Amino acid sequence: MIQLTPRRGTPMPDLLERLGSRGPFGDHHPVKVETYAEEGELIVRCELPGMNPERDIHLTVEGTVLKISAKRGREEHGYHHTEFQYGAFTRSLTLPAGADADQIKADYDAGILTIRIPLRESGAGKEIPVARRGR
Template identity: 65%
Template sequence: MTHLMPSRGTPVPDLLDWIEGQWPFGDRHPVKVETFHDGDQLVVRCELPGMDPERDIHITVEGTILKISAERTREERDDRHSEFQYGSFVRSLNMPSSADPDNIEADYESGILTVRIPQRESGSSKEIPVARRER
């Protein structure tokens, strides 16, 4: 599961990345992702060239998990050589607890999927009283 935070830059992937991805057999993930903040929004951009966004790309939210899935189908031809990746691709990303899942927006342009996740205002901290239990 990919966290929406900077990579530690270590040569060995996180265990969950290894399980979800293709490492050590190829790229860690067939869907390349970048994240950054733009004002009060978290922005997730994915390289998904050659897709029909209405047919091939699906985005779901379960709790704090943003799941981006896509499918690229092979055209029926007698090609002798192809380096394209076909099939289903899935990326699951942990969103911060301040994410507002009801107002997420997504658009697709020039092979790039952009997902904008608004952040709720973080409330002030609240102290929790600790009660003494008598035995």
């Protein structure tokens, strides 16, 4: 299954989570992700509302890591309060065994980025014979 790249721990994440922290020390990530398998593919869906996919969202594969990068610019309105998150966001996911990185496809609709990662059939393991050394 897919694994999220671990983040560095902090000495107070439980306290900040109890206080509702959505800041840099909490376990909340600005890019929410869900994954599931469907008909020979791993589906990764990311909430990225209000973005232009051609300009603001970038996907790369380096080895077995899929990197999702996005950037949301701040619009100045003279407001006094905002709960929107602005800036650059990155999420790295380790691809599962059998993932075909050359065939990954992505689309963006209604604020959701959907990434489809084909999974090759992982056949039975191959037994390797062990030869007996002569004396």
